[in-house]
Amino acid sequence: MAVADRPLPGSPRLGIGSGVVVAVTLILVFFHFVLRLGLGIGAGAPDLLTVALLFHVRRVRFGTAACVGFTLGMLEDAFALVAFGANTVAMTVVGILGVQTRAFFVPTTSLSFHLIYFVTGKWLRDFIHWILQQAAGVTSGFIEPMILTAVPAALYAALVGVLVVKLIGPFSEGES
Amino acid sequence: MREYGGAGGNGLRTQFLLAAACLLAGLFLYLIPAGPQQNIASGIRLTLLRPFVDIRSALSAARSMSREADMLRAQVDSLRAWVANNAPAIEENRRLRVLIGLAPLVERSYRAVSVHRPGNLGSQSTVVLDLGHEQGVHGLSPIITADGLAGRVLEAHPSLSIGMDWSHPDFRASVMSEDGELYGIVGPEPAAFGGAERLILTGIPYFNVLEDGTLMVTSGRGGVYPRGVPVGRIGGLAEVEEGWHRSYWVYPTVHPASVTHALVGVADTAGPGEEVDLSSLFPRATSPLPDSAREAGPRGAPGADGRG
Numbered sequence: 001m002a003v004a005d006r007p008l009p010g011s012p013r014l015g016i017g018s019g020v021v022v023a024v025t026l027i028l029v030f031f032h033f034v035l036r037l038g039l040g041i042g043a044g045a046p047d048l049l050t051v052a053l054l055f056h057v058r059r060v061r062f063g064t065a066a067c068v069g070f071t072l073g074m075l076e077d078a079f080a081l082v083a084f085g086a087n088t089v090a091m092t093v094v095g096i097l098g099v100q101t102r103a104f105f106v107p108t109t110s111l112s113f114h115l116i117y118f119v120t121g122k123w124l125r126d127f128i129h130w131i132l133q134q135a136a137g138v139t140s141g142f143i144e145p146m147i148l149t150a151v152p153a154a155l156y157a158a159l160v161g162v163l164v165v166k167l168i169g170p171f172s173e174g175e176s
Numbered sequence: 177m178r179e180y181g182g183a184g185g186n187g188l189r190t191q192f193l194l195a196a197a198c199l200l201a202g203l204f205l206y207l208i209p210a211g212p213q214q215n216i217a218s219g220i221r222l223t224l225l226r227p228f229v230d231i232r233s234a235l236s237a238a239r240s241m242s243r244e245a246d247m248l249r250a251q252v253d254s255l256r257a258w259v260a261n262n263a264p265a266i267e268e269n270r271r272l273r274v275l276i277g278l279a280p281l282v283e284r285s286y287r288a289v290s291v292h293r294p295g296n297l298g299s300q301s302t303v304v305l306d307l308g309h310e311q312g313v314h315g316l317s318p319i320i321t322a323d324g325l326a327g328r329v330l331e332a333h334p335s336l337s338i339g340m341d342w343s344h345p346d347f348r349a350s351v352m353s354e355d356g357e358l359y360g361i362v363g364p365e366p367a368a369f370g371g372a373e374r375l376i377l378t379g380i381p382y383f384n385v386l387e388d389g390t391l392m393v394t395s396g397r398g399g400v401y402p403r404g405v406p407v408g409r410i411g412g413l414a415e416v417e418e419g420w421h422r423s424y425w426v427y428p429t430v431h432p433a434s435v436t437h438a439l440v441g442v443a444d445t446a447g448p449g450e451e452v453d454l455s456s457l458f459p460r461a462t463s464p465l466p467d468s469a470r471e472a473g474p475r476g477a478p479g480a481d482g483r484g
Binding site: 033034036037038039040041042043045047061062063064065066067069070073074075076077078079080081082083084085086087088089092093096126129132133136137138139140141 | 197229
């Protein structure tokens, strides 16, 4: 480990290896499609794809985060007959914004930070998707999809996200 | 831990270009026409996501074999009795048609399919069928359940098909009242807050009135959907244009989320312009007005006062 990478004395040891990050991301993506597509649980399963994206992008630069978001969004869009590309755009934007949170929030092991991070990320992803669906002509109200459905879904995803962070390890200490 | 994903002298510029390229590519995918979009989606579905679809098909088959065997046996017995009872009438009909010089009845073949719903965000109207063009399914095959019309196939791959249910914004069907007097077109209408999803029937002449609860069935016009398949029941006046036409809410007989098995049209023997009649397969007593329609009441049929 380079001297610059060593945690400061007394500070919590933050961060896990990039191999572990990639492995956890792939596992979350795998289980997302197993639960939603393979077992057909649908909204009963948490949005592990967004959790994987938000978990991953805290450890990469924003160009890489955009690529990860783009790829995961394309996978999610594969079964969209209407507004194809909406998930791709939404997850790319969320990936880029997720990286930017490092500039405003110092690395932390705080539970509330993780909770807010995952809730906001998931809700924002649903919101962007909703806007693009509206633009594509799929009209629906705001309250039902974005409040009654998206908020519980965001909380559900955040609970899983926090659990993953607690199990795997906190976010990386930061910029190189 | 050092972040991976590139660093270096001009790393920031590279990262910016990469992010911009991804964002623009995403917007490009969103804005291109539906044809190329679905070509890309098909590629992903048939490669990366195919194993997950196969898991679903295998589970569905296993579930059918274990839990639904008794129900299927009962249905087969009922069908056998129905065929036995109607065989003389069918034979009589065939002879009469020959005697008066009519062409033989046009028949369309069907196959039983398992229907899966992906459950991904944005795939609400999508259904996946476990049969494809190798089994005779084609791009316009109707998807029919015991309760009525569920939707139609959009893409047929070798052993897998992608279809849409009636809630898809592009869904349209030519329908008629059960007595064949009134014809119109139904299309989906987004649900009002807290309400049920429903269809809207347009094109009914102003001086013709449809009573609540009237069953609307496919008319067979257009050649996509066979004639006589229930679509839904009238659930109130939606819109009226004075002296011109009326529109009605139609509460579908099929709830897409509950469809797990269906029939899909295959190896269509009907020629262009010929109609297939399936009226006799759907007893008149089936498919009552859904509870959601009754509960909705005046709220469920906005514009019932004629103001739209």
